[in-house]
Amino acid sequence: MANVKTIYSMCGMCTVRCPIAVEVKDGSIKHIWGNPHLLGGFNLCARGAAGKAFEYDDERPQYPMLRVGNRGSGQWKRVSWQEALDYIATRLNEIKHQYGPQAICLSDRGGPHTDFQKTFIASIGSPNYFNHHASCSNSVHNAHISIAGHARNTVSYDYKHCKYLVLYGRNLFESLGTTEAKDVIDMIAAGGRMIYIDVRYNYTAAKAARFFLIRPATDYALNLALINVIVNEGLYDRDFVARWVIGLDELKRFVAPYTPQWAQGETEINAAEITTMAYEAAKASPAVLFHPGWMTAWGSNDFYLRRTIYTLNALLGNYEARGGIIINKTPADVGVRLKSLLAEVPRPVGERFDGCGTIHKHLGAQWGLGQLLPEAILGETPYPIKAYIAMRHDPLASMPDPEAFKTALDRLDLLVSIDVNYSETAWYSDCILPECTFLERTDHVIAQNGLKPRLLLRRQAVKPRFDSRPRWYIFRELAHKMGVGQYFPYDSIEELIAWQLEGTGFTIEDFDHTGCIELSDQPLWFDRANGLRFNTPSGRLEIISPTLEGASIASFIPFERAEAIPAGLFRLVTSKVAVHTQGRTTSNIAILNELVAESRLWINTGRARELGVADGDEVEVSVEGFSRRITARLTDLIHVEVVFMLHGFGDSVAVRTRSFNRGVSDVRLQKGLLKLTVGGNCPLTECFVAVRPVKKE
Numbered sequence: 001m002a003n004v005k006t007i008y009s010m011c012g013m014c015t016v017r018c019p020i021a022v023e024v025k026d027g028s029i030k031h032i033w034g035n036p037h038l039l040g041g042f043n044l045c046a047r048g049a050a051g052k053a054f055e056y057d058d059e060r061p062q063y064p065m066l067r068v069g070n071r072g073s074g075q076w077k078r079v080s081w082q083e084a085l086d087y088i089a090t091r092l093n094e095i096k097h098q099y100g101p102q103a104i105c106l107s108d109r110g111g112p113h114t115d116f117q118k119t120f121i122a123s124i125g126s127p128n129y130f131n132h133h134a135s136c137s138n139s140v141h142n143a144h145i146s147i148a149g150h151a152r153n154t155v156s157y158d159y160k161h162c163k164y165l166v167l168y169g170r171n172l173f174e175s176l177g178t179t180e181a182k183d184v185i186d187m188i189a190a191g192g193r194m195i196y197i198d199v200r201y202n203y204t205a206a207k208a209a210r211f212f213l214i215r216p217a218t219d220y221a222l223n224l225a226l227i228n229v230i231v232n233e234g235l236y237d238r239d240f241v242a243r244w245v246i247g248l249d250e251l252k253r254f255v256a257p258y259t260p261q262w263a264q265g266e267t268e269i270n271a272a273e274i275t276t277m278a279y280e281a282a283k284a285s286p287a288v289l290f291h292p293g294w295m296t297a298w299g300s301n302d303f304y305l306r307r308t309i310y311t312l313n314a315l316l317g318n319y320e321a322r323g324g325i326i327i328n329k330t331p332a333d334v335g336v337r338l339k340s341l342l343a344e345v346p347r348p349v350g351e352r353f354d355g356c357g358t359i360h361k362h363l364g365a366q367w368g369l370g371q372l373l374p375e376a377i378l379g380e381t382p383y384p385i386k387a388y389i390a391m392r393h394d395p396l397a398s399m400p401d402p403e404a405f406k407t408a409l410d411r412l413d414l415l416v417s418i419d420v421n422y423s424e425t426a427w428y429s430d431c432i433l434p435e436c437t438f439l440e441r442t443d444h445v446i447a448q449n450g451l452k453p454r455l456l457l458r459r460q461a462v463k464p465r466f467d468s469r470p471r472w473y474i475f476r477e478l479a480h481k482m483g484v485g486q487y488f489p490y491d492s493i494e495e496l497i498a499w500q501l502e503g504t505g506f507t508i509e510d511f512d513h514t515g516c517i518e519l520s521d522q523p524l525w526f527d528r529a530n531g532l533r534f535n536t537p538s539g540r541l542e543i544i545s546p547t548l549e550g551a552s553i554a555s556f557i558p559f560e561r562a563e564a565i566p567a568g569l570f571r572l573v574t575s576k577v578a579v580h581t582q583g584r585t586t587s588n589i590a591i592l593n594e595l596v597a598e599s600r601l602w603i604n605t606g607r608a609r610e611l612g613v614a615d616g617d618e619v620e621v622s623v624e625g626f627s628r629r630i631t632a633r634l635t636d637l638i639h640v641e642v643v644f645m646l647h648g649f650g651d652s653v654a655v656r657t658r659s660f661n662r663g664v665s666d667v668r669l670q671k672g673l674l675k676l677t678v679g680g681n682c683p684l685t686e687c688f689v690a691v692r693p694v695k696k697e
């Protein structure tokens with residue numbers, strides 16, 4: 001009889017980590033389902049279901065590879081793991097000796113599965129860990145730190161019970177998390193209203209009770225006007241504000257000039273609609289969510305836009321309310337202490353390359369500022385950086401201006417990529433270390449914080465198909481070879497997990513039945529009168545922040561209209577498509593590539609006609625020094641100043657035969673945007689492109 005079993009684990013096709021049930025027959029994956037115990041019968045997105053296709057795809061790195069030609073030339077030799085790890089450790093040791101440990105930096109894709117790499121970089125004494133968030137969520141993260149003292153992901157959103165959800169370009173039905181999308185569908189079915197604001201109409205707009213086509217880069221103006229109405233008309237939650245919010249009077253003075261009538265002139269949203277939105281939200285509060293956004297690397301004023309979003313939530317008392325923002329409960333809140341390797345390593349003391357915590361005191365060092373890496377390498381400021389390890393991170397596909405990034409990488413003595421794909425960065429590296437896929441490895445236990453905290457485990461479902469290794473092995477080996485093996489005191493992942501769970505009363509077998517260890521039967525609520533915890537100096541929500549102002553950063557800045565776009569140019573805006581993950585994670589997977597292999601350029605019908613462009617025509621999209629041809633898609637429902645394309649195409653790695661050379665790379669158009677803004681994000685939509693028709697032969 002065939003040997004069929006089900007392994008509960010966690011999807012790894014994107015960063016959302018949906019719980020999965022992997023059906024394995026005779027050692028091969030039969031199918032991947034949503035974990036019925038945790039997803040309640042709801043299933044995975046297309047990418048999650050394509051996990052099997054990814055696993056059985058051969059166009060991914062199959063063994064450690066050392067570069068033999070020039071960087072990026074694609075000339076490699078196969079080496080053993082010991083050779084590859086010896087090569088890396090020898091060079092890292094040389095660099096550490098000559099320049100100090102800070103000359104080595106490491107980045108990853110963030111999230112809870114980061115203990116091994118963070119422990120490694122800290123154990124060798126380098127403070128230079130950063131993640132991908134300069135081109136994702138830095139501004140919202142730093143905004144929440146400035147207001148609540150906590151990272152953005154210390155709260156979650158109770159969509160299911162929400163009555164009024166306001167989304168600013170949070171393209172929730174395409175830029176997916178399955179549970180989140182399902183909860184919002186449930187919310188709408190239960191009579192909740194979703195308000196969607198974007199510079200273009202998309203699938204999320206299609207589901208909204210109201211859609212506002214806003215002028216780009218003016219959401220901050222909209223919010224100043226919403227706040228103006230809420231404070232002047234006394235619509236805020238007086239008890240909550242009196243107890244938990246500081247800065248109301250200053251805020252009131254600040255927003256006085258920003259009336260709905262004024263905002264109409266900036267945002268192109270009708271003043272009466274703005275007033276209505278403020279009243280509707282106040283009426284539904286506190287079951288209200290002004291969603292602060294997920295990918296918030298848009299422009300220079302993002303930090304202030306996100307601060308106003310949190311301010312709106314604070315004014316309406318949406319914190320720790322059913323249907324509002326939930327302060328996450330952790331295992332510690334129920335007396336469970338999960339051990340982590342990172343907690344055992346002394347924190348490196350030196351200055352960071354990106355100035356987080358020193359020059360940029362308000363920007364959290366836990367995520368860092370990846371956009372400053374090229375400048376630091378090239379300028380050797382504050383010191384030389386000679387080695388860079390990209391772990392599950394592809395800056396050459398996800399940061400703006402990869403050509404500028406490469407110029408800096410050329411100056412390194414060592415560039416290593418640890419990936420499951422031939423990413424753009426991997427292909428440019430000196431050494432590619434192939435990690436086992438998420439289906440082939442077990443990771444450490446993680447906590448999922450929320451109303452009911454739980455423990456989760458990603459578990460190996462099948463044997464590795466190729467000569468790959470899991471992260472717990474890779475970093476342990478490197479640490480041993482660099483003389484800091486004491487911070488990795490385990491020989492197997494099971495041994496590490498047993499150590500993590502020591503003292504909790506749980507064992508690894510407790511994950512067998514449902515894939516999860518529930519730590520609380522009941523939702524845990526803090527007492528809104530006295531039990532909320534904010535990590536600010538005042539212990540309250542600091543709308544006006546003495547910490548920021550002490551660092552000479554205003555709590556709010558006057559709204560400034562963006563400079564007029566030069567005639568003939570458009571602002572380039574990007575987003576995700578539901579069937580792909582970011583830059584290179586899924587674009588070469590056959591069944592997903594068949595669905596979407598490239599993007600068209602969305603352009604406003606009126607503007608296109610002025611250019612003589614019809615739907616389906618080929619156009620040239622360009623910035624100085626880079627131009628590509630792309631098919632135009634005409635739509636009335638995109639702002640006249642904007643053109644749009646999907647993120648993540650224009651693959652330059654020829655061995656990825658399905659995605660190679662398909663579509664246009666948005667990041668290559670985003671020239672000159674490796675910039676730092678006050679929130680720590682790159683201003684990705686401050687990208688202005690020319691569009692011209694291609695003459696038909």
Ligand SMILES: Nc1nc2c(c(=O)[nH]1)N[C@H]1C(S)=C(S)[C@@H](COP(=O)(O)OP(=O)(O)OC[C@H]3O[C@@H](n4cnc5c(=O)[nH]c(N)nc54)[C@H](O)[C@@H]3O)O[C@H]1N2
Binds near residue numbers: 136168214215295296
């Ligand atoms: N299928 C899929 N799902 C994903 C991901 C994926 O790669 N693929 N990635 C995940 C990750 S890591 C993230 S961070 C999230 C990101 O999810 P989102 O936060 O939704 O971010 P984007 O997908 O970048 O979409 C940004 C939207 O903002 C709009 N926009 C641009 N400028 C403005 C403006 O000035 N004002 C307003 N109001 N709107 C504007 C754009 O038109 C676009 O619709 O998605 C997650 N989900």
Ligand SMILES: Nc1nc2c(c(=O)[nH]1)N[C@H]1C(S)=C(S)[C@@H](COP(=O)(O)OP(=O)(O)OC[C@H]3O[C@@H](n4cnc5c(=O)[nH]c(N)nc54)[C@H](O)[C@@H]3O)O[C@H]1N2
Binds near residue numbers: 108395399
């Ligand atoms: N222009 C533009 N730029 C953007 C965006 C945009 O919408 N437009 N989106 C931004 C957003 S929201 C984000 S979050 C970033 C994301 O940027 P990245 O973090 O660079 O992108 P990802 O695709 O999530 O994954 C990075 C790498 O991890 C690899 N990987 C996947 N699974 C594993 C694994 O299990 N182990 C290992 N070792 N590697 C793995 C993938 O193959 C990929 O090469 O990009 C940002 N950049």
Ligand code: SF4
Binds near residue numbers: 013044
């Ligand atoms: S959203 Fe889709 S790809 Fe991402 S973890 Fe969930 S099922 Fe996997």
Ligand SMILES: [Mo]
Binds near residue numbers: 135136137294295
């Ligand atoms: Mo992201």
